Amino acid sequence: xxxxxxxxxxxxxRIQLAPQQAEKYNDLILINFQKLQLPFISCMHTYLSSEKLxxxxxxxxxxxxxxxxxxxxxxxxKVDFASGKMQHLHFHEETELVENEYGILEPITSSxxxxxxxxxxxxxxxxxxxxxxxVGYGKGHYDKFLATCRKDVIxxxxxxxxPVDAIxxxxxxxxxxxxxxxxxxxxxx
Numbered sequence: 001x002x003x004x005x006x007x008x009x010x011x012x013x014r015i016q017l018a019p020q021q022a023e024k025y026n027d028l029i030l031i032n033f034q035k036l037q038l039p040f041i042s043c044m045h046t047y048l049s050s051e052k053l054x055x056x057x058x059x060x061x062x063x064x065x066x067x068x069x070x071x072x073x074x075x076x077x078k079v080d081f082a083s084g085k086m087q088h089l090h091f092h093e094e095t096e097l098v099e100n101e102y103g104i105l106e107p108i109t110s111s112x113x114x115x116x117x118x119x120x121x122x123x124x125x126x127x128x129x130x131x132x133x134x135v136g137y138g139k140g141h142y143d144k145f146l147a148t149c150r151k152d153v154i155x156x157x158x159x160x161x162x163p164v165d166a167i168x169x170x171x172x173x174x175x176x177x178x179x180x181x182x183x184x185x186x187x188x189x
Contacts, residue, residue: 132189
């Protein structure tokens with residue numbers, strides 16, 4: 001399938017998830033995430049899960065990584081939709097958040113870091129394939145962001161669903177994941 005079709009199918013699949021099922025999936029994703037053999041991480045970027053979009057919850061993963069990596073700097077995105085640029089703002093439990101025009105929470109702070117400082121990035125997605133390519137929401141923000149990161153940044157997707165065989169319309173700007181975690185599996189690419 002092509003990205004446009006996959007977006008439609010997987011948005012619908014998310015809508016069909018009962019809250020209890022999503023909660024169970026989040027627990028299983030955390031268990032599988034904990035199986036990853038990651039190096040020490042000093043700085044991570046994470047999207048802030050949207051209940052409106054029925055995204056996999058990143059909060060338990062953030063807490064797990066903070067426990068495993070004392071002193072971890074956590075960054076969350078703030079996107080300038082006019083320019084398409086993403087800033088990486090400091091995030092912690094007390095950070096004040098505001099909802100942007102797409103219903104996504106973003107930090108209110110002026111304290112940010114350059115993408116080159118990031119060791120690990122949790123990447124939002126709707127679907128992914130067996131080659132590690134992902135389908136996001138179609139704006140290209142994360143591919144632009146990942147292109148500015150170091151080559152060794154660890155890119156991890158989180159999905160409620162298993163991969164499709166292949167995304168038919170990937171292009172030269174699509175950056176594959178290193179891992180994708182689902183309730184059933186840990187995929188390494």
